[in-house]
Amino acid sequence: MRKEKNGVLSRELVIPEETQKKIEAAYDIVRAKSSEARGESAGGHRHIWKPSAAVVLAAAMILVCGLGVAAAVGHFTKQVEESDGTASYTFEINYELKPVEVTAVPEYLPEDMTLADGDKYGSGKDDGRDISIWAMNMADVDYYMQRMDFTGVEKVEKTTIQGMEAHLITYRDAEKYRKPKDIYMFNPEDGYVLWVWGDYAVSMEELEKVAGSLTITVTENPDLAYMTEEEKEEEAQLEKEAQEAWEAAVNRGVAPEDITAVGETLEGADFIGASYTIEEAAIYDSLYDVPGYTPDGVCDREKAAPWLNEDGTHKPYLRSTLDENGQIVEEKETGVKFLAVTATVRQEKAYDAEWDNGTPFDAVLVRLEKNEDGRLVQAPDRYAAVPSEDYELQMGGSCFYLNQAADTMDGARYFWRHMEAGDSQTYTMVFAVDEDLAENREELQNLVLWFNGTGNDPENPRYSALW
């Protein structure tokens, strides 16, 4: 993970003596526990409270006070509307009942899956087998989920899991578009909804087994409360302002004259201390025609090999065209060419003391367009590979080839190198570019490089021209 630099925040603070004493006291407890408890099983105990009495109370209140939450035995009711390919859920919350905390831990997981982070489980590989479990208390349902809409639905199968109503949602063209699967389990009596999400390679059968194995714990939390309407409005306003500020910052764009021209040098981020100069760029039909081509330069040969013909040309791939809402409007086979960019990186100064990640050589290929102020902003994505193609050579606009010797850095940072102050390297990166873009002069002119050594600040991007 790349560290961001912020001088003041990165300075070491003096921890006051009394605080340090408390920390040391905690360490002493750890040492004592460790020596006395070695060999004992690590036990924890959960405080489990099943507030079934709440159901009785709620029912009594409805009958006595006529609360108008018709047939609301428990914390919520829901309405489900299904039509061709869509499913919509609307929740009506019974605010008379206090929300309770809920956790859900699976006792069963498919083979070789372990806890990844928090409520996510996976094999640690990019194999489409991740599973997430979100145990939503009523405050969560109230804030995040009063309405849920699903599109592209193949089927909503209704069943029972652990005595609760469960909806199993599958999606159309799931294999082609690598769609996930969802299971929702509803417990209005105790006041929670469980969402079990499985990525595309998890079968619904396995996901059901996971859902059926959940150990669900409900606990009182006197501090858990519904947000008031004022709080919700304030939160919504904050989010709106934040979104607008973000969009304004990102859409500000750059002036055309601020793009570094070919042959000119761009100073990278100060904490990395490198500079970049694009020497030249050219389009090739065959990867093997790129000057200085070496098979060792291909970052991931397993990913690249299926897409190369014997002569080094690129096989076509199935590409979706997206509308402004990200919906697919067309799919067609698309040819690909290679954009080779020769650049020079120079390490202008030694790394800052806390920077041990080396110098990034690579860049992101970006397509720009003019906004209404005549400034240049990143054009929206128009295309995406159909997921089942497993085509990743253009993922994120990254290059897939760099003609340098093997990485000298620790870890999987193929495009990073260790440089000493004064070092410089001239190298070639190769990007895969759709044929229709490569053959369109006007479109080609809109392509620039965004060197990762600039820090990639989306609010202040610094681009380098290719032509």
Place this chain on the structure above:
Amino acid sequence: MERDKTEKLILRARHGDAEAFVELMERYKQSMYKTAKAWLIREEDVADAISETILDCFEHLDTLKEPRYFGTWLVRILINNCSSIRKQNRKCGPAAEPGLLDGAGSFGMAGAVSEDNRAFLEYLEPLNEEDRKLMILFYVWGFRTREIAELLHLRETTVKARLQRGREKIKKSFFPLVV
């Protein structure tokens, strides 16, 4: 390399090596201190939050299945402890919640606050509480915006925008004449 060392310490700590656990905590002590300071202000609360977090981590270390996510796991525990202390303080009324710079002299730092500590607090002073938290998680812990969004149950775009807003506020506060 650093990650390997951390993972080795976690493994040793899990096998009952208390000193490995202490070393692990020492590696994160500065980050924990800065985070707790941004959340809690009062030094005694900061001390309590960190010490409770240390004990919670030790007690539940076996629930961490993927050592490489230790950082997010640790900060999640710390944030929860900080929030609990804040809630308790709120019950005591506004006097229990001093301003950011007021808390510096309240506990074990009578008289001079170190220059770096003061600079740290002054730097964060222009920010509201939420923006302060994001700055810490981003710049001190090095989390990505997506990880921060998951930690704080926010949308990623909100995190990005608030970080940008935070930076702008700090810039304006320190350089009011810069347009």
